Amino acid sequence: MKSYQANLSRPIIALMLLAGCGNNKPAAPTAPPAVAVTTQKVTQEMITTTDSYPGVVVPLNEVELRAEVGGSVTAIFVKDGQKVSKGQKLYEIDRTNYLAAYNSAKANLRVAKANYGKFKKDAERYTNLAKQEAVAKQRVDYALTDLENAASQVAVAEAAMEMAAANLKRSVIVSPLSGTIGISQVKPGALVVQGSTLLNTVSTNDPIAVDISINQQDINRFLKLQGNLAVRDSIFSVELPDKTTYRLNGKIVAVDRSIDPTTGTLKVRISYPNPTGNLVPGMVCKLNVLNKSKTQQVTIPYKAVMEQLGENLVYLVSDSSKAQQRLVKLGSKFGDKVVVTNGLKAGEVVVTEGSQNLRAGTVVKAQ
Structure with a gap:
């Protein structure tokens, strides 16, 4: 009987204890500790950046050397990579045909001039006879026409000689400027085509x-x-x-x-x-x-900037020592600093170290 009473009293005592505990109020939550960060004031300064x-x-000057006449290369007067001066001989194209053409044109010019001299004397003679009415005027006209044709032949021969002389001159390629010549694109004996074959480059x-x-x-x-x-x-x-x-x-x-x-x-x-x-x-x-820069720029340490979703932001420390997020637009970077073109003003305080532990409203302790 006594054992039964003892067993019954145990639940009652437990209930009384629980009821007594229910009268106690829960303890107030404690504030999280302030996060230690490093801060720096936003400044303005004259800056020099590097783009x-x-x-x-x-x-500044470079010329491609191309053959102005066709033929085979008979001589190369310079070494690859050599310093050259303006007018210096560089290459020679086979001159045999061009020399022959020049001599032929020179001879043709002499013939044309001789013919012109003969027709000039005839024209003068017939003109004088016509003044004495000793020859028909028609004969004088023929003589003057022959003289004009002879003059034209001289002009043609002179042009042919100039062309032949130019081709003979072009068969020797000289440097158009003072500089350095590159590696030759042709060797002695190579056949070159007028106007298209690249011989070398001088710069x-x-x-x-x-x-x-x-x-x-x-x-x-x-x-x-x-x-x-x-x-x-x-x-x-x-x-x-x-x-x-x-x-x-x-x-x-x-x-x-x-x-x-x-x-x-x-x-x-x-x-x-x-x-x-x-x-x-x-x-x-x-x-x-x-x-x-011509004016003072707002600058902060570059390590204060965080990038999220393609935007740049910084954490500011307010007067209540709470962290605030601020979107910023950046300008040029120089050294360990960066220009802020929008979002900050001089005198504000930004977090430079410890930002990874912050959220908006976090209490901070500046070190």
């Missing part, structure tokens, strides 16, 4: 140029730079394929006349002195152009 353009080294190397293509929105800027002479700190610097910087200063020498309709770009040519030959025609390089 980079892919470039190609090109000679100038000092000065030399770099061609770049710019976007349409940059045209006015480069037109303003076109009149600038080379300065102590060059606006245009060339980065060579080995990542070294070409130290000599350059200047714009030409801006193309029209925009390329396929790319929407305009070609600009910058000239450089090239005394050591470091810039080689055809070399691919990078042209860096200094872009100095």
Whole structure:
């Protein structure tokens, strides 16, 4: 009997204990700790950025040497890659036929001049006899006609001789400018065709140029730079394929006349002195152009920027030490900073480190 009473009392005691516990209020939730971040104030400053353009080294003067007369190559007077001067003999085409043609034309001219001299004397003689009425006027007319025909024959012979002399001269190809000749495209004995066979190429190397293509929105800027002479700190610097910087200063020498309709770009040519030959025609390089701001720009550390879904945003720290998201538009990047063209103003505070742990409204503790 006592065992039964004891067993019955145990549930009652448990219920009383639970009822007593139900009178206690739940503890208030504790606020999450502030997230430690690094911050920096948004500043304004005069900046100098660098715009980079892919470039190609090109000679300012370059001429393709093509045979102006046909025949076989009988002599090559220079070595491949040699420095040449204007007027220097480079190639010779077989001159046999052209020399013969010249001599023939020269002889024909002598005959034509001799005939002209004979008809001139006849015309003078008949004209004098006509004044004395010792010969018919018709005979004088014949003599004057013969003289005119002889003069025409002389003109024809002179033209033929000039052509023959020109062909004889063209059989020797000379350098049209002072520069460097390339690798010969023909060997001695090769048959060349007038006007089509490429013999070689001669180009100038000092000065030399770099061609770049710019976007349409940059045209006015480069037109303003076109009149600038080379300065102590060059606006245009060339980065060579080995990542070294070409130290000599350059200047714009030409801006193309029209925009390329396929790319929407305009070609600009910058000239450089090239005394050591470091810039080689055809070399691919990078042209860096200094872009100095005329007014103060809003700048922030680039590491403060986060990208989400194609948009750039930063976290700001409000007066209540809470993080706020702000969309921004970026301009040029320079060093470890970037220009902000819209979305921020000087004096605001942005988070530079620790952004990955933040959400809008997160309490932060600036370090």
